[in-house]
Amino acid sequence: MTPKPKRITDIGPPNYEKFLPPVVKRNYGQWKYHEILSPGVLVHVAESGEKLYTVRAASPRLLSVHTIRLFADLADKYCGGYLRFTSRNNVEFLLTDEKQIEPLKGDLAAAGYPVGGTGRTISNIVHTQGWVHCHSSATDASGLVKSMMDGLFPYFAEEKLPAKLRIAVACCLNMCGAVHCSDIAVLGVHRRPPKVRHDILPNVCEVPTLIASCPTGAIRPATVNGKQSVEVIEEQCMYCGNCYTVCPAMPLNDPDNDGISIWVGGKVSNARSTPKFTKLAIPFLPNNPPRWPEVVEAVEKIVTTYAEHAKPFERLGEWIERVGWPRFFQLTGFEFTRYHIDDFKHAGLTFARSAHLKF
Amino acid sequence: MTPKPKRITDIGPPNYEKFLPPVVKRNYGQWKYHEILSPGVLVHVAESGEKLYTVRAASPRLLSVHTIRLFADLADKYCGGYLRFTSRNNVEFLLTDEKQIEPLKGDLAAAGYPVGGTGRTISNIVHTQGWVHCHSSATDASGLVKSMMDGLFPYFAEEKLPAKLRIAVACCLNMCGAVHCSDIAVLGVHRRPPKVRHDILPNVCEVPTLIASCPTGAIRPATVNGKQSVEVIEEQCMYCGNCYTVCPAMPLNDPDNDGISIWVGGKVSNARSTPKFTKLAIPFLPNNPPRWPEVVEAVEKIVTTYAEHAKPFERLGEWIERVGWPRFFQLTGFEFTRYHIDDFKHAGLTFARSAHLKF
Amino acid sequence: MAEQNGKSKTKLLDELEKGPWPSFVREIKKTSDVSPTCDDLLGQLELSYEERKGHWKHGGIVGVMGYGGGVIGRYSDVPEQFPKVAHFHTMRVNQPSGWFYTSDALRTLCGIWERHGSGLTNMHGSTGDIVFLGTKTDELEPTFAELTKAGFDLGGSGSCVRTPSACVGPARCEHACYDTLKLCNDLTHAYQDELHRPPFPYKFKFKCAGCPNDCVAAVARADLSIIGIWKDEIQQDDAAVAEYAAKGLDIQKNVCEQCPSKCMNWDGKKLTIENKDCVRCMHCINAMPKALRPGKERGAAILIGSKAPIVQGALLSSVLIPFVPEAELMETLKELVSRIWEFWDEYGKNRERVGELIQRVGMANFLDAIGLDPAPEMVTAPRDNPYIFFREEAAK
Amino acid sequence: MAEQNGKSKTKLLDELEKGPWPSFVREIKKTSDVSPTCDDLLGQLELSYEERKGHWKHGGIVGVMGYGGGVIGRYSDVPEQFPKVAHFHTMRVNQPSGWFYTSDALRTLCGIWERHGSGLTNMHGSTGDIVFLGTKTDELEPTFAELTKAGFDLGGSGSCVRTPSACVGPARCEHACYDTLKLCNDLTHAYQDELHRPPFPYKFKFKCAGCPNDCVAAVARADLSIIGIWKDEIQQDDAAVAEYAAKGLDIQKNVCEQCPSKCMNWDGKKLTIENKDCVRCMHCINAMPKALRPGKERGAAILIGSKAPIVQGALLSSVLIPFVPEAELMETLKELVSRIWEFWDEYGKNRERVGELIQRVGMANFLDAIGLDPAPEMVTAPRDNPYIFFREEAAK
Amino acid sequence: MPTFEVNDHKYEVDEDGFLQEPGIWNETVASDFATTEGVTDLTEAHWKVIHYLRNYYLQFGIAPMIRKVCKETGFKLNEIYQLFPSGPAKGACKLAGLPKPTGCV
Amino acid sequence: MPTFEVNDHKYEVDEDGFLQEPGIWNETVASDFATTEGVTDLTEAHWKVIHYLRNYYLQFGIAPMIRKVCKETGFKLNEIYQLFPSGPAKGACKLAGLPKPTGCV
Numbered sequence A, B: 001m002t003p004k005p006k007r008i009t010d011i012g013p014p015n016y017e018k019f020l021p022p023v024v025k026r027n028y029g030q031w032k033y034h035e036i037l038s039p040g041v042l043v044h045v046a047e048s049g050e051k052l053y054t055v056r057a058a059s060p061r062l063l064s065v066h067t068i069r070l071f072a073d074l075a076d077k078y079c080g081g082y083l084r085f086t087s088r089n090n091v092e093f094l095l096t097d098e099k100q101i102e103p104l105k106g107d108l109a110a111a112g113y114p115v116g117g118t119g120r121t122i123s124n125i126v127h128t129q130g131w132v133h134c135h136s137s138a139t140d141a142s143g144l145v146k147s148m149m150d151g152l153f154p155y156f157a158e159e160k161l162p163a164k165l166r167i168a169v170a171c172c173l174n175m176c177g178a179v180h181c182s183d184i185a186v187l188g189v190h191r192r193p194p195k196v197r198h199d200i201l202p203n204v205c206e207v208p209t210l211i212a213s214c215p216t217g218a219i220r221p222a223t224v225n226g227k228q229s230v231e232v233i234e235e236q237c238m239y240c241g242n243c244y245t246v247c248p249a250m251p252l253n254d255p256d257n258d259g260i261s262i263w264v265g266g267k268v269s270n271a272r273s274t275p276k277f278t279k280l281a282i283p284f285l286p287n288n289p290p291r292w293p294e295v296v297e298a299v300e301k302i303v304t305t306y307a308e309h310a311k312p313f314e315r316l317g318e319w320i321e322r323v324g325w326p327r328f329f330q331l332t333g334f335e336f337t338r339y340h341i342d343d344f345k346h347a348g349l350t351f352a353r354s355a356h357l358k359f
Numbered sequence C, D: 001m002a003e004q005n006g007k008s009k010t011k012l013l014d015e016l017e018k019g020p021w022p023s024f025v026r027e028i029k030k031t032s033d034v035s036p037t038c039d040d041l042l043g044q045l046e047l048s049y050e051e052r053k054g055h056w057k058h059g060g061i062v063g064v065m066g067y068g069g070g071v072i073g074r075y076s077d078v079p080e081q082f083p084k085v086a087h088f089h090t091m092r093v094n095q096p097s098g099w100f101y102t103s104d105a106l107r108t109l110c111g112i113w114e115r116h117g118s119g120l121t122n123m124h125g126s127t128g129d130i131v132f133l134g135t136k137t138d139e140l141e142p143t144f145a146e147l148t149k150a151g152f153d154l155g156g157s158g159s160c161v162r163t164p165s166a167c168v169g170p171a172r173c174e175h176a177c178y179d180t181l182k183l184c185n186d187l188t189h190a191y192q193d194e195l196h197r198p199p200f201p202y203k204f205k206f207k208c209a210g211c212p213n214d215c216v217a218a219v220a221r222a223d224l225s226i227i228g229i230w231k232d233e234i235q236q237d238d239a240a241v242a243e244y245a246a247k248g249l250d251i252q253k254n255v256c257e258q259c260p261s262k263c264m265n266w267d268g269k270k271l272t273i274e275n276k277d278c279v280r281c282m283h284c285i286n287a288m289p290k291a292l293r294p295g296k297e298r299g300a301a302i303l304i305g306s307k308a309p310i311v312q313g314a315l316l317s318s319v320l321i322p323f324v325p326e327a328e329l330m331e332t333l334k335e336l337v338s339r340i341w342e343f344w345d346e347y348g349k350n351r352e353r354v355g356e357l358i359q360r361v362g363m364a365n366f367l368d369a370i371g372l373d374p375a376p377e378m379v380t381a382p383r384d385n386p387y388i389f390f391r392e393e394a395a396k
Numbered sequence E, F: 001m002p003t004f005e006v007n008d009h010k011y012e013v014d015e016d017g018f019l020q021e022p023g024i025w026n027e028t029v030a031s032d033f034a035t036t037e038g039v040t041d042l043t044e045a046h047w048k049v050i051h052y053l054r055n056y057y058l059q060f061g062i063a064p065m066i067r068k069v070c071k072e073t074g075f076k077l078n079e080i081y082q083l084f085p086s087g088p089a090k091g092a093c094k095l096a097g098l099p100k101p102t103g104c105v
């Protein structure tokens, strides 16, 4: 019997210090200010006077090892082998030689990973798995992102906006991402209650957990064909899918009724206004792959309306709050429906409880 | 048998037009602007150029027929017999002759009904019945008002404040008045659960209504001494008294535990900011009749702090929101306690959900 | 009565006769000559002050024939000690719109109350009624007979339309955007039956404010809050603006910067208002009433649902119809109110105000029921949670 | 594989190779040479695009020995059609703080994944992990062995500490008020056990942002959000302010008027900040990074409780400790976190995030349990409802 | 405790004249109390309302909402006031021996 | 439906190897499944955990929270991982014949 090699566990991630470029190590915590040299290109100047140039390139996030190696090669070629990824999944090359910026941009463009996303742009869309990997999805994520970013590309490559604009996609209400606090959020939704699979339910589900999972208490114990199962009070179901998360016997996919909702005006930063949740703009658009034209059109409408009307530094939600939601609906032409009026827990607090009115 | 006189019913109130002074009738809806000539004295100028002078006098609201007749006599003497009361229970004399203002003020002062309450003052305190007439009260209303207004009198008689300041008193959580939206609210509170009177409960109460009345579901059916009654889960009770409103067998008066809470920063008008609810400043002060010195002191502290720090036109709540609640507690010296943190339905929305912080 | 054996019987209350503010104790004392109930009222009140608790029993149910409300029954819990307030009911008398009186009318009221009650009143109760404070059951009918003969009627109590009230409005205020007094009066007369014979799950209050200053606290205390507003541009008199500036008003700081929609610009000489962004808050108009006035296209916004905290927490009214022209106000309200009541009657739970019903069933369902279309003006923002009940017809 | 009989098998997906944005379809296609799973992934995805629905089964439960998480099991629901993705598990690999890499490190990772998986990754997952996208159960242990040998470890999944993440912080940002990378790294190492062996009622996330700009969305996506902040005055360089003004920045309009606390004054030459009123929003600093900088007394605010909507609606984190000096951060957090977990473990319901627990039991009770005093900084405003649970000891 | 005496019967009542022991109610009680509420003759119409109230109370432990009374008895609200001049709460409920309606006044 | 064959027994399992018919569980099942989860010998300690899980499931219809397992069995979390290297959810629950734990992954 060959002795088993001792398993290495619980070592945690490698220490980040190993991966910091020398210029960063030398000036760690000593940065003085930065400037945006051109879209996607930053310079950070240290107290010491040293400069660090960052070139940010687009990434589809779903990356082949080939592409990662390409990035590694470019890093070797232009910046001593140092690079990083951003919290929005772009890739950043960290240079010390200003003259290398343009050649690097050239190589990236040639390879199909264009540069941009800094300052007053639309950066990469934070997104989730969709049909590529998740069982829960009401739509695909990657396809939506690709379709939207193709249309919005000028806003990535050039600073054409009053401020940053952050878009996120989530393929179901679990919202794996900051969808609930994005300037624009594209959210996959179901519109039919789960179809209970009584045949397998008792064997694969913890019924008490299942019942407790429903935010609206729509799930009740029931005996079906002599077996313990559950029933869904359909009027109480708002298709959140949480029951499906805890029990495989509660699928709610339905091609004709699944689709997309669009949300606007959230933010995360504390700059000027406090962080905000995203609010409903369009309750439903159909899933129309591969290019989701209705979604792309709606998102572009929001972006162009915002670009035209907001003041410098004003995020989308700040602009809407200043001009008022009625104006938002009027300018975009989106319909205001019964679905826009909140009816969940804190609904009453969203009613217009004043005579502040615009005409 | 003498024929019964036909009962007159459903005639409604007399038509207000009968009571309007001629100058008002002539200029009805044609007022152009007004000025405050001195505290308690307004002039309204009509399009026609006619002027209407209003002299506003303090009233304890609880009025003797003798006092009402005194007002009637003064109205006859100075203004053709026309007068009105305000939505805050002051009395207003409606004059056309400017020269009569000072004599009227003199007569009113002599009779003990001083003039003031317009503009940037503290007007009359809206209040309720208290021990004078209500079964539900955790404190007296009239006595509190008298004690506070004696102390705050200079703020009624002179325009010493940045803006209007509205005080209200309610003797229990039913809040008969705009207590929930006042600059300062003084609210009688209980602090012990009702003591169920099992002896009479089944005879005098509708038990299902009683159970449904409790906002926190603290009341459960119970059988006591063989009779149907209820029990109160004490940890779930927050002493709102709604059960007592629907059932006499649930008294919760308790001299040592009843007392006063103080609330600040509400408003009703739409001027500048939208209407606001009043927020907790002091959870409990003892009932200390006849002069409630602790309450008077606390209210004066709020008023003087506000007077010192707020900007012109800024209502109390607007000032607090601008400088922040931490500063309010710091400046007044009031203690911030566990009771200040909301734990009712929408509690989570009052948490400080940002990094906006002052130090 | 105040003295006995040289010692005051109302030692604590006597303290409340001191000081500059008019004293309710003095009011009660001086009414002794009208009715001996005043003595016992003082006595019981002194006892309450000593013991720090009230001495009234849980509300009674008394009234006049043919009416289901208007009287609040009240009995002492120490009737042996204070027999004259053993019964001490109040009568709510519906005030004339805007609380205007002639001295004669007041004297008539005083006479009636002197003959039949304690001689004590509240001018007025929080809802707006003239409150006749304290009488016996036997006196209710005679008082009522005299009142109606004099042209007065009872106000509301119980699960009915409560006495509507209105700010002084066009009678004395330059801001009034509709005739509050007339509307209040018309509503009161239109709903006499609903006011006197409680037909609802709970109370229903109307309040009429002539402009967004809301001097009658409609937004906080009325199930239906009718608040005057204008649709077109603020009327502006540049010369008068300049006058205010000359007199020392800091127009930049105290007008423009305090404008909630930041839609004003002051270049030191000329004030410009971007009216399409103005939220009609009234601030600039309040600050310069001589220079600025509401526009000419006037009417009211209709808001729904405010109330005190019981049961589920206090509510403010919220926008139901952003603008109704003054001329259509009464007609619109009658139609609207009948639909609201129909739904509330059918679906309201016992002691559920209309505002709480809306919270429970959802605004969208309520709008459906009363036949109004959803509008973005009704909300401060659309929903932020994704828990949408899609309708079958919407889904395939 | 893309073509069959001259016709593309991925007609719909091919559409997504067009356009300027880099294409995930191309990424998958070009990885065909690494692993044939890519072909079946594309095939199944094309099927999803045709049918407009996903084809993955409800999550599996697979993993490596000794760990309770780090792998998301996934099985196709059409394995007959696409046998190569019958199993298609992802492995979450814990990223280095701040997502910094050397080209060598990346190549090592690529090598491992080429040998054992699909060759597809997410750089990175929303929580921050390197996501290795798609492999079979058998490959999990070998991949893990190679990873740890290379110095990498798995990230979190299940009811555990999830992979903490941090903004770039002091490595490249002038605003960083504490060392986000070090804190993130230290936390990750301190809680290896809790990260790999789910001990909690539900997941627990840490995110470290160096300043209130919150470039890692900590306030929205972390149970514990550690956000850099300063306590003293904004550092100001007047010459640089003038330079910005000269270059055309409208300091009055775009800085002062957009300051949420209106605590700045610009007289055309000199900028004055009333620092005691500043809420540290970063706006002015962002607008003029050369001229303004966070103060010198630096540290972080600790906020608690944010999460996505499931079950009771989304939450934002809220202030728990307004300021901890940088030097005391790790120590304070360790103490605090242990108390929070103790309470959550004891009282949290299954699948109840700490934010929802606080909502359920009340913030005051939660503070009591973890031994913190209530402070007004924790709320936007004190309660507005009178429903106070007075404690027995407070009452007499 | 006040008492109410009529037709040789003696009832314990509260100050408002409501029967204190709802259990002892029978039709005689209703007739006895009628006089105090301005009802001279108890007609079939009166009994219809009284029995409806009584039965509802026995079944649910509460008085029905007024809309229900009207719906179920077929009388309009003003007709009920004609039958019971002191109103459904003070008049009809008293005659039906229900506990005094409380709450909303 | 995949099957799992061992020691002449044949079980219906899901892809993750969880027993599909929780009802048929007995101690032999546990022993049969042990091999797949890296457990070589089922000691008393193993049985303690397995029986605790099984009983809890039968009583409440759910798997206990991990803190409860530790508290009730007296094993620390890392000890449980020593006993069941694939962990309490994938390992111990599988041996105890519980449905596959879902939800939080």
Ligand code: SRM
Pocket: A034, A036, A042, A085, A086, A087, A088, A089, A090, A117, A118, A119, A120, A123, A124, A126, A163, A164, A166, A178, A181, A182, A183, A266, A267, A268, A269, A270, A271, A313, A315, D098, D166, D167, D168, D169, D172, D173, D174, D175, D213, D214, D215, D216, D217, D286, D287, D289
């Ligand atoms: C690289 C990155 C951090 C990281 O560790 O990866 C980063 C880096 C910087 N951020 Fe950020 N932010 C990054 C994600 C974010 C996020 C998080 C997100 O988008 O999910 C936010 C919160 C967004 C929100 O509010 O919804 C964020 C909100 C900000 C803000 C506030 C903007 C505002 O006005 O609300 C600033 C200030 C500014 O831009 O002037 C800022 C500023 C900056 C600066 C200028 C800081 C500095 O001085 O170095 C950096 C360059 C920004 C640029 O793109 O122009 N960063 N920044 C992230 C880049 C993501 C990307 O690829 O696009």
Ligand code: SRM
Pocket: B034, B036, B042, B085, B086, B087, B088, B089, B090, B117, B118, B119, B120, B123, B124, B126, B163, B164, B166, B178, B181, B182, B183, B266, B267, B268, B269, B270, B271, B313, B315, C098, C166, C167, C168, C169, C172, C173, C174, C175, C213, C214, C215, C216, C217, C286, C287, C289
């Ligand atoms: C007489 C009265 C109406 C009535 O029908 O009785 C009235 C009359 C006027 N109000 Fe009022 N208000 C009256 C109660 C109110 C109320 C209701 C209340 O206090 O319960 C409010 C809402 C208060 C709140 O927001 O909590 C109210 C909020 C205002 C405001 C808004 C002030 C603000 O900045 O928020 C103004 C505008 C102003 O003062 O510049 C205003 C302005 C006025 C003007 C100047 C209107 C005018 O041009 O004639 C009147 C003289 C006011 C004064 O006292 O200086 N009136 N006013 C009420 C006098 C009560 C009293 O005896 O003191």
Ligand code: SRM
Pocket: B127, B128, B129, B133, B134, B135, B136, B174, B175, B176, B177, B178, B245, C059, C072, C074, C090, C092, C122, C124, C125, C126, C127, C128, C129, C130, C131, C155, C156, C163, C205, C220, C221, C222, C306, C307, C308, C309, C310, C311, C353, E103, E104, E105
């Ligand atoms: C007399 C008056 C207070 C005063 O001194 O002015 C009053 C007195 C009582 N109110 Fe009120 N309310 C009075 C105006 C109000 C107001 C103010 C208003 O109408 O603008 C409110 C707040 C607004 C609202 O309606 O929400 C008010 C909210 C309540 C409530 C809580 C209602 C709620 O939905 O939260 C109750 C409890 C109830 O209805 O059972 C209540 C109940 C009561 C009762 C009947 C006590 C009870 O539970 O049986 C009080 C009788 C006191 C007595 O013995 O005379 N009273 N009550 C006011 C009526 C006088 C009048 O007709 O003019």
Ligand code: SRM
Pocket: A127, A128, A129, A133, A134, A135, A136, A174, A175, A176, A177, A178, A245, D059, D072, D074, D090, D092, D122, D124, D125, D126, D127, D128, D129, D130, D131, D155, D156, D163, D205, D220, D221, D222, D306, D307, D308, D309, D310, D311, D353, F103, F104, F105
């Ligand atoms: C892979 C990832 C999405 C991505 O494409 O990046 C992801 C994927 C899943 N998430 Fe997530 N979540 C991922 C980050 C998030 C985030 C963002 C974050 O961590 O910053 C959130 C929102 C923040 C939060 O935690 O609230 C998030 C909120 C959820 C939720 C809802 C949790 C809640 O309390 O509301 C669920 C449902 C659950 O836990 O059962 C969930 C569940 C899931 C499951 C496990 C689906 C399920 O119910 O079984 C998904 C597996 C997909 C798959 O097949 O690979 N995921 N999930 C992210 C993890 C990658 C990584 O480790 O880096």
Ligand code: SF4
Pocket: A128, A129, A130, A134, A135, A136, A137, A138, A170, A171, A172, A173, A174, A175, A176
């Ligand atoms: S958002 Fe929903 S469907 Fe998308 S990855 Fe997360 S859990 Fe899966």
Ligand code: SF4
Pocket: A193, A194, A213, A214, A215, A216, A217, A218, A219, A232, A236, A237, A238, A239, A240, A241, A242, A243, A244, A252
């Ligand atoms: S989808 Fe959501 S609302 Fe519908 S039954 Fe499932 S858990 Fe309940």
Ligand code: SF4
Pocket: B128, B129, B130, B134, B135, B136, B137, B138, B170, B171, B172, B173, B174, B175, B176
């Ligand atoms: S506030 Fe309470 S105690 Fe005071 S009058 Fe109203 S119901 Fe009675």
Ligand code: SF4
Pocket: B193, B194, B213, B214, B215, B216, B217, B218, B219, B232, B236, B237, B238, B239, B240, B241, B242, B243, B244, B252
């Ligand atoms: S006082 Fe309020 S909380 Fe307490 S039992 Fe009565 S109704 Fe419930």
Ligand code: SF4
Pocket: C167, C168, C169, C170, C173, C174, C175, C176, C177, C209, C210, C211, C212, C213, C214, C215, C216, C228
């Ligand atoms: S509400 Fe408006 S119209 Fe009415 S009195 Fe007040 S300021 Fe005048």
Ligand code: SF4
Pocket: B272, C255, C258, C259, C260, C261, C262, C263, C264, C273, C277, C278, C279, C280, C281, C282, C283, C284, C285
């Ligand atoms: S009314 Fe209010 S919102 Fe309109 S311009 Fe004047 S201050 Fe601004």
Ligand code: SF4
Pocket: D167, D168, D169, D170, D173, D174, D175, D176, D177, D209, D210, D211, D212, D213, D214, D215, D216, D228
């Ligand atoms: S959060 Fe602040 S410190 Fe961190 S990268 Fe963003 S701006 Fe810099």
Ligand code: SF4
Pocket: A272, D255, D258, D259, D260, D261, D262, D263, D264, D273, D277, D278, D279, D280, D281, D282, D283, D284, D285
């Ligand atoms: S950091 Fe924000 S709040 Fe502070 S001065 Fe600058 S803009 Fe104003």
